[in-house]
Amino acid sequence: MNVPKMLRSFKYAFQGIWVLMQENNARFHLFATVVVVLTGLLVGLSSDEWAIISIIVGLVWVAEAFNTAIEKLCDFVSTEHHPLIGKVKDLSAGAVLIISCIAVIIGIIIFLPKILANL
Numbered sequence: 001m002n003v004p005k006m007l008r009s010f011k012y013a014f015q016g017i018w019v020l021m022q023e024n025n026a027r028f029h030l031f032a033t034v035v036v037v038l039t040g041l042l043v044g045l046s047s048d049e050w051a052i053i054s055i056i057v058g059l060v061w062v063a064e065a066f067n068t069a070i071e072k073l074c075d076f077v078s079t080e081h082h083p084l085i086g087k088v089k090d091l092s093a094g095a096v097l098i099i100s101c102i103a104v105i106i107g108i109i110i111f112l113p114k115i116l117a118n119l
């Protein structure tokens, strides 16, 4: 096991997270994540519910990171307008939208009954 190489890889991965955090969408995801965690603490989620919320929030972040990577690669590959680059970017953004919609549905299923019970 090459520990220095592994530590370097971690450094690059954290650099990637830093790049991601410069994106406007990532800042919105950060805001949404904080709201979800605070609401979860307020309404008192079970460990199963925290596990589900963690998975879905993580999936949204992973999708956004890949979307950002694909966007940057597209911008590098073609500085000009090209219909195929447009499709690649739209597909990548579509993937984030799909998982975000699923996250909203899961959020409603888990949070709504608890919020209504606390009213």
Ligand SMILES: Nc1ncnc2c1ncn2[C@@H]1O[C@H](COP(=O)(O)OP(=O)(O)OP(=O)(O)O)[C@@H](O)[C@H]1O
Binding pocket: 071, 078, 079, 080, 081, 082, 083, 084, 085, 086, 087, 089, 090, 093
């Ligand atoms: N080079 C291109 N060729 C064709 N269509 C493009 C190109 N760049 C962007 N588009 C279209 O514009 C949409 C938005 O692209 P992009 O996310 O790069 O723009 P933006 O939202 O202004 O960028 P950023 O997120 O960096 O502010 C894409 O989904 C795609 O439909």
